[in-house]
């Protein structure tokens with residue numbers, strides 16, 4: 001079993017559903033309440049199935065993904081979050097510098113859902129494959 005690439009994960013129904021649910025929960029149409037949502041994508045190394053865990057709610061342009069929950073028989077293979085602020089108003093829809101830096105630091109692909117679609121940054125797949133512990137890779 002290999003660590004899935006960002007493109008492979010984007011074809012997974014569980015990942016697509018998680019991105020859309022996070023987008024809905026971000027309240028992008030509400031200027032006062034819109035905020036980032038997101039979480040982590042896991043691969044169960046026994047069954048090969050994809051799992052999702054959501055992070056605590058974020059701020060208007062912030063979400064803390066530094067501490068993924070540790071799940072039995074599963075490793076973190078990506079993070080995901082939303083950019084709910086409108087690109088038409090000048091907000092960056094794609095990865096921020098902090099998104100790219102944290103993705104390389106965490107060692108897994110970063111998937112972003114924005115109003116103009118889906119963006120990715122960071123490594124193409126989990127650094128070092130599926131070894132190295134169940135949270136982020138070493």
Ligand SMILES: [Zn+2]
Nearest residue numbers: 081083096099
């Ligand atoms: Zn971001």
